[in-house]
Amino acid sequence: MSQDQHGDLSAFSMLDLFRMEADSQTQILTDGLLAMERHAGDAAAVEAMMRAAHSIKGAAAIVGLQVVVQLAHGMEDSFVAAQHGRLKLTPERVDVLLSGVDLIVQLSRLDDAGAEAWLAANAAQIDQTLNAIAGIADLPELPALPSAPAPVAVPAPLSEAAEPQVPVASGLAGDEPEAAAPAPRTATSAGAPAKAQAQNFDKLLSLASESRINAHQMHPFVGALQRFKRNQSSLFSAIEHLHEAIARSADPGLMEKSLLALQKTQPLKQFMLEHIADIETYERRLLAVSQGMVDEVLALRMRPFRDGIHAFPRMVRDLARSLGKEVQLEIDGEDTLVDRDILAKIESPLNHMLRNAIDHGMEGPYERIDAGKEALGTIRMEARHRAGMLSIEISDDGRGVDLEKIRQSVIERKMASPAMAAALSPGELLEFLFLPAFSLKEKANQLSGRGVGLDIVHETIRQQNGTVRLESEPGRGFRALITLPLTQSIVRALVVDVHGEAYAIPIVKVESVVRVPQAAIHTLENKQFFELKGEHLGLVSAAQVLELGEAASQADDLPVVVIGRGKQSYALVVDAIRGEQSLAVQAIDPIFGKMRDISAAALLDDGEPVLILDVPDLLLSIDKLLHEGGLHQLAQAGHAERRKAKRILVVDDSLTVREMERKLLLARGFDVDVAIDGIDGWNVVRSGEYDLVITDVDMPRMDGIELVSLIKKDLHLHKLPVMIVSYKDRPEDRARGLSAGADYYLTKGSFHDETLLDAVADLIGDARL
Secondary structure, three states: OOOOOOOOOOOOHHHHHHHHHHHHHHHHHHHHHHHHHHHHHHHHHHHHHHHHHHHHHHHHHHHHHHHHHHHHHHHHHHHHHHHHOOOOOOOHHHHHHHHHHHHHHHOOOHHHHHHHHHHHHHHHHHHHHHHHHHHHOOOOOOOOOOOOOOOOOOOOOHHHOOHHHHHHHHHHHOOOHHHOHHHHHHHHHHHHHHHHHHHHHHHHHHHHHHHHHHHHHHHHHHHHHHHHHHHHHHHHHHOOOOHHHHHHHHHHHHHHHHHHHHHHHHHHHHHOOOOHHHHHHHHHHHHHHHHHHHHHHHHHHHEEEEHHHHHHHHHHHHHHOOOOOOEEEEEEOOOOEEEEHHHHHHHHHHHHHHHHHHHHEEEEEEHHHHHHOOOEEEEEEEEEOOOEEEEEEEEEOOOOHHHHHHHHHHHHHOOOHHHHHHOOOHHHHHHHHHHOOOOOOOOOOOOOOOOOHHHHHHHHHHOOOOOEEEEEOOOOEEEEEEEEEOOOOOEEEEEEEOOOOOEEEEEEHHHEEEEEEHHHHHEEEEEEEEEOOEEEEEEEEEHHHHHOOOOOOOOEEEEEEEEEOOOHEEEEEEOOOEEEEEEEEEOOOOHHHHOOOOOEEEEOOOOOOOEEEHEEEEEEEHHHHHHOOOOOOOOOOHHHHHEEEEEEEEEEOHHHHHHHHHHHHHHOEEEEEEOOHHHHHHHHHEEEOEEEEOOOOOOOOOOOOHHHHHHHHHOOOOOOOEEEEEEEOOOOHHHHHHOOOOOOEEEHHHHHHHHHHHHHHHHHHHOEE
């Protein structure tokens, strides 16, 4: 364990160092034993295990763990015997040695306070393991195929089968839960530095991303200098023309002055050319360095695929033996780099997939032989980078999935009619396996049958912006294809404008981007759609889904982003499409909780903040709008129809006053919207197109005076007429309202129907446009 590999170790105690040593060396022992079980006579594996056992023995002697010394010594003797051909490492003997490995792991995780009590409480079990290792040569060698489905070694309980533990270790932990408690505390304390390191990576990535954004902000500065240079050239040209005109006038005094001015322009011209070139070079270097920083930080966050799946071969082996099956796991692409966050989150889904493959898919040895297969079943897991994504494929050579059984289960559960179920394709049938509580097993056990495994897999992969697809060939095997982003820290996204604000949609969630002519939009049952590649896609306003107000006035062609797949595909109408950008994802502060339709935030290259949309959540919001029947019409014909009358916004916190004003104005033919206070009114007035705002003064959150001030200071709204209607009738109140920018001040004390309508007519005329 060199300091070069693990950094400064001076802060660790000798026991901490032993734990680190034990973790790495026991993994070597586990890998070696699994390799020897399948490939007897692997000299390299035996040599590696001998070195690992010897290292553990020496380290344990230093920290005074004599039990570990004895275990490692006994295992080392077994490896020496295997190396000289005196001992064959059969599955039964590998069980015994693995139990010794598990015991070493547990002993290494005990702290000083609980070690003595734990050793005393489990002395009998420890002696049993030591004796089993010492007498390993006396174990009988069984035939290649077991005479009964159950293996000779006592299996671990199914509830613990997913853990890389064997009977002795499980018994130790289960018999004395209080005595074994110190081990989890050690794990927790060890996890604290890892969490701190993760936070440091996040901060470093944030700083690197900001440096890249600052580098991009040099571009408009360089552009401004280029414009200045062009203006300067025009000025110099004018000076030259002036000099030529003066030369023709034959005035010596003016000629001398114009010549002097002309000479002074030359160094200025050269100065600007040189400095623009220097600044452009500096910009290129700054962009390259800042991008390099981001790439290096991302590389620090990447981990080899093996770091997340190193326990899987042992888990597959132990679980298969507990079920009376012979199964091996082959892993390809262990060096494939994966973001550490994604690696941590997909460990559980991959575990579920392997457990399902062993329990549901793999046959027993005799059944496999009868089917013409090898007695030893194989599960393959492959990780690769494909098209900028992480692709994980899990396949087995088991019995596959009975598609007709799925079809029958769908009919029995009334999920589809017999006619509809008969028309379902194999891919569509396999999708039912992802549904909660859907299982093909008639009776649940501790391992499976409750219909939660693949449901969890699908949900977890979806949360990581990934996809999972299933394929099955009855009698030949089953395959799961998982596609994930390489990293969650940087996301390639399509940036769009919605109601004047930037939003980002992850590229992996975008099916296509099109422009839809108004003439191609059709309406059926108050829902608008257009045809794309022979399919009808429903049009939905992004502004409405995100509750930003009504969609802005549209041009002849609508910019549309298609999201979702299959029957849940929708065309999201946006204001404009900016293009693709790579965004450094920044989590939204937990104080806000889970924001609907939003997954995270980021900064664009120009420093503008952008919200990253949560597409699955967005699809749910669209479904809700559809069921409520509240979709806005997007075609211009509908927009023109709504704008035949002038539009007024009434802002008042009193329900009675608000409704009275609304009904009066509606009766005169105006379109009227309402807001319940100043903040609500400010949000609404910015998202709509109004001809007049009528507001109260005293309101919660924001009063009418502040609302008037904001409207009059806004670049786009400052010409909008505003009328104040208030109970305050003192001259100073009127003066305060008018000085804020109100165009009319009407007191509620002298208020009656005609007064309000006459005031409205004075400001904007009658209702018709």
